[in-house]
Amino acid sequence: MKKVEDKIKKARRIARQIEQALSDGNWEQVAPDSPRLREEVGIPARLHENIKRHDSFDTEKALNKFITATRPTRRLPVFYKYAAAVACLMILGVGYYFYQNAGTRDTPSRLLAQSAYLVLDDGKQVELNQQIQMDYNGLRIINTDEGKVSFQHEKEFLSSTPNKLVIPEGTEYSLQLSDGTNVHLNAGSTLVFPSVFEKNARVVELSGEGYFDVTHSDIPFIVKSKSMDVRVLGTTFNMTAYPEDPVVSTTLLTGKVAVTCHSQTDTTTHTTVLTPGLQARFQPREGVLQIDSVDVEEQTAWRRGEFTFEDVNLGSIMTIIGRSFALNVTFDDPELQDIKCFISIQRDKGYEDILKIIHMATGVKFKKDGNEIRVYK
Incomplete structure (x- = not known):
């Protein structure tokens, strides 16, 4: 099974390399040493014709024929399923790219989204659509033009007043907390955090999705949400906790975390410890906790x-x-x-x-x- 997973990861890596080469407009980088791939996919000038053939192509029949013809004595149906999917997506993606970009390359369609903003402890709202360096109650708040805001303070600063970073739908943003922990927040998320952490715990509250790279310390770092809490000392993990979603999850990349889940129907709690590569998925309404081994690259693709x-x-x-x-x-x-x-x-x-x-x-x-x-x- 390990060999199969390695092959799948390799296929994903190759697919990303192909996509990058196509994005750069350099077809020569796609497969300079693979005449067979050129023959199968076609040079850019022939891709339009290849795409038109797709409408009349029976993909289900072709997949079954492929599996029958290539299945060895020891069956690996999962690998064939993924391999066929990767092959189809590569051909469709490559063909569609050139078909859409023949002649000129259009600017990607997007709607203008509201910028991320901070809500400080006194209710003041700070829009993060420009560079900012401001002093606020002994804090230095810095917002760069690279989509990241940070809180800096002097060592004697004792206040732990709460602030909120709001990420509207249609955008993403990053935050560096006072202890150096970096958080990248996905669209439609909010994070409530103190200006400076207290001495006995570093606690933040998440609604939405966040990728946490936690600075190591003997002081526990705790991410709270409505249905799931995550406790760490120093690690990297991804947490998804949108209130409207039926499932909340935590995926661990490095280190170790303790996950505690709270049911919406009763006072039952579920606790588990994750090691790298594991994901905790919890259904608050049903009170069901599931632990799975996952591809962390896929789970954190949104960050890239x-x-x-x-x-x-x-x-x-x-x-x-x-x-x-x-x-x-x-x-x-x-x-x-x-x-x-x-x-x-x-x-x-x-x-x-x-x-x-x-x-x-x-x-x-x-x-x-x-x-x-x-x-x-």
Whole structure:
């Protein structure tokens, strides 16, 4: 099984390299030493014709034929499933890229999103759409033009007043806390944090999704949410806790964390300890905690500006896309939300290109009206 996982990771890495080469507009970087890949995928001038053939191509039949022809005595169905998906996505993604970018390269479609902002302890709101260096009650607050705000203080500074960083849908932002811990917050998230941590605990409150790189200390660092708390000393992890989502999760990259989950239906709590590569998924309404081994690269792809979904239902995908581009998504038929997808694409391609890729992969259609997106068959 380890060999299979290694091959899957290698395929993902190659796919990312191909996407980067295509984004740079340098086809020679895609496969300079692979005449077979050139023959299978085609040079840019032939890709339009290759794409047109897709509509009449029976992918299900071809996949079954591929598995039958290549399955060894020791069956590895999961690997074939992923390998076939990666191959199909590469061909569709590469073809679609050149088809859309023939002649000139368009600016990715996006809606203008509200900028992130701080709410200080006295209620003052600070917009983070410009460079800032301000002194506030003994603190130095610095906002760069790189999407990161930091809090700096003198050692004798004792106040631990609460502040809030608000990230509207359609944007992301980073924060450096007073202890040096770095937090990257995803769209539609908020983080409540003190100007300076107390001596016995470093506590913040998360609503949404955040990637935490915690400065090591003997003082525990605790991330609280409505249904899940995470306790660490120094580590790197990703936590997703949107109030409207049916599942909250924590994925550990490095170190060790203790996770405590709170049920919404009773006073029952569930506690577990995660080691790197494990994810805790908790369903607050049902009170069910599940621990899985996951691909941390996939789980944290959003930090690299990527959408990466493997066997994820369309409802979940559109929820994430809606948050990322400040879109309101509705489905004509609830059953469309259950369609599973394999998608990997850069966020900066813009939501219109992403929706076209989803249409090519699933057959569903999209109707756009302002920031309203209707999904139908």
